[in-house]
Amino acid sequence: xxxxxxxxxxxxxxxxxxxxxxxxxxxxxxxxxxxxxxxxxxxxxxxxxxxxxxxxxxxxxxxxxxxxxxxxxxxxxxxxxxxxxxxxxxxxxxxxxxxxxxxxxxxxxxxxxxxxxxxxxxxxx
Amino acid sequence: xxxxxxxxxxxxxxxxxxxxxxxxxxxxxxxxxxxxxxxxxxxxxxxxxxxxxxxxxxxxxxxxxxxxxxxxxxxxxxxxxxxxxxxxxxxxxxxxxxxxxxxxxxxxxxxxxxxxxxxxxxxxxxxxxxxxxxxxxxxxxxxxxxxxxxxxxxxxxxxxxxxxxxxxxxxxxxxxxxxxxxxxxxxxxxxxxxxxxxxxxxxxxxxxxxxxxxxxxxxxxxxxxxxxxxxxxxxxxxxxxxxxxxxxxxxxxxxxxxxxxxxxxxxxxxxxxxxxxxxxxxxxxxxxxxxxxxxxxxxxxxxxxxxxxxxxxxxxxxxxxxxxxxxxxxxxxxxxxxxxxxxxxxxxxxxxxxxxxxxxxxxxxxxxxxxxxxxxxxxx
Numbered sequence: 292x293x294x295x296x297x298x299x300x301x302x303x304x305x306x307x308x309x310x311x312x313x314x315x316x317x318x319x320x321x322x323x324x325x326x327x328x329x330x331x332x333x334x335x336x337x338x339x340x341x342x343x344x345x346x347x348x349x350x351x352x353x354x355x356x357x358x359x360x361x362x363x364x365x366x367x368x369x370x371x372x373x374x375x376x377x378x379x380x381x382x383x384x385x386x387x388x389x390x391x392x393x394x395x396x397x398x399x400x401x402x403x404x405x406x407x408x409x410x411x412x413x414x415x416x
Numbered sequence: 417x418x419x420x421x422x423x424x425x426x427x428x429x430x431x432x433x434x435x436x437x438x439x440x441x442x443x444x445x446x447x448x449x450x451x452x453x454x455x456x457x458x459x460x461x462x463x464x465x466x467x468x469x470x471x472x473x474x475x476x477x478x479x480x481x482x483x484x485x486x487x488x489x490x491x492x493x494x495x496x497x498x499x500x501x502x503x504x505x506x507x508x509x510x511x512x513x514x515x516x517x518x519x520x521x522x523x524x525x526x527x528x529x530x531x532x533x534x535x536x537x538x539x540x541x542x543x544x545x546x547x548x549x550x551x552x553x554x555x556x557x558x559x560x561x562x563x564x565x566x567x568x569x570x571x572x573x574x575x576x577x578x579x580x581x582x583x584x585x586x587x588x589x590x591x592x593x594x595x596x597x598x599x600x601x602x603x604x605x606x607x608x609x610x611x612x613x614x615x616x617x618x619x620x621x622x623x624x625x626x627x628x629x630x631x632x633x634x635x636x637x638x639x640x641x642x643x644x645x646x647x648x649x650x651x652x653x654x655x656x657x658x659x660x661x662x663x664x665x666x667x668x669x670x671x672x673x674x675x676x677x678x679x680x681x682x683x684x685x686x687x688x689x690x691x692x693x694x695x696x697x698x699x700x701x702x703x704x705x706x707x708x709x710x711x712x713x714x715x716x717x718x719x720x721x722x723x724x725x726x727x728x729x730x731x732x733x734x735x736x737x738x739x740x741x742x743x744x745x746x747x748x749x750x751x752x753x754x755x756x757x758x759x760x761x762x763x764x765x766x767x768x769x770x771x772x773x774x775x776x777x778x779x780x781x782x783x784x785x786x787x788x789x790x791x792x793x794x795x796x
Contacts, residue, residue: 302537303537306537324538324661324663324664325536325537325538325660325661325663326537351551351554351555353547353550353551353554353603353604354601354603354604355542355547355603355604356600356601356602356603356604357544357546357602357603358541366542366547366603368551368666374538374663375538375662375663375666375667376538376540376663377538377539377540377541377542377547377551377662378540379540379541403541404541406534406540406541406543407537407540407541408540408541409540409541
């Protein structure tokens, strides 16, 4: 029986435990998507790197009125090194027009309705 | 490489909510196509089914139901451009000499698993296509200055055309610009009326080796009356897959982009330029995608798609596009090709007929946030 878990399985397991990791290629010195065992650029081994405190940048923001009408939950497009993720930002009284370009880090991750979620928070320098 | 022609095509009614099983939905277009063309079933070498359904062994099940015993029978699933990918596979079998003819059937139920690409974790909890649709719209507006009015004109145009298409899901609906602009915002800035509806239906198309046309024609005229084969050449094919996940698509779509690369391949193969195109079926699952389609097909420069909305040089989405017709995922690419075929032979079942005879038609079909794009060029 094959017992060794691949990076895809580990990624899901880590996210399920609330641990935010991203695949990293030591050869390319880059964060690479998707989470698998081999780098899609050089095919060398990828490792999963803890990104808990790594800062990313908000590229764009959107109000998701399909799932909720809570203006304090904003859908954001975040760039973390070379990886771009869609996540959420929960913030009261947010001046939404000013959040583009703000630095963020992961606040929470896990599963909601069997779907992975990434919740970010703004990093106040 | 042998030349390949389309010799017939039929699209069924697009609708929602019936309890008809998927194989019988497939028969709605496949049986009509076989009857209309009178094509001898014993001469069909390949049956390829395009669908994102999880129903097993679908192409063989359908082949048996229509009394065809093909050499090659399988299913193609590539999300929203499954249909054009199935056509490309059939084209390859015929052009290589492996087959002389192929029947391609696209079929889908509205509860298809192709509605959501659930393996892409970069979308997080926002896995529905409306989220990337909104992202693309907002980025295009900010980066290139396209306006709400320009983008929202797309549904107005396509609903209007769908009214002339008896098979369109939205055939009884018409909307004006004000209604689109005032429709419910789903995800800023994307509105309800800018989105297509997933529905059920089928579309079938018949391809042959062009050099065998006299042979097939002789087989039909000897047995059947009122049946006819009219050939339209597939002159160019472009297919490009740049990635699968949103994370990698978002940087690609506004740079080179799979559909743009596919268009360049197809124009080169057909030895034509965008100026030669008379009619086009563009993948408008969201209004912004039609704007991006104008740019990727080379009708306008990158970023100028918004200004092309009001043009009348090229007839676009005459059947009503995906917004007007509905989007049975694995069917769409084939239904687009059938529409171009019928317009090129002057026999579109769509009552919106052109004033002039078109000679060159283009099909533009995307999958999974534009990570994969297909372009077909057909010439009468």
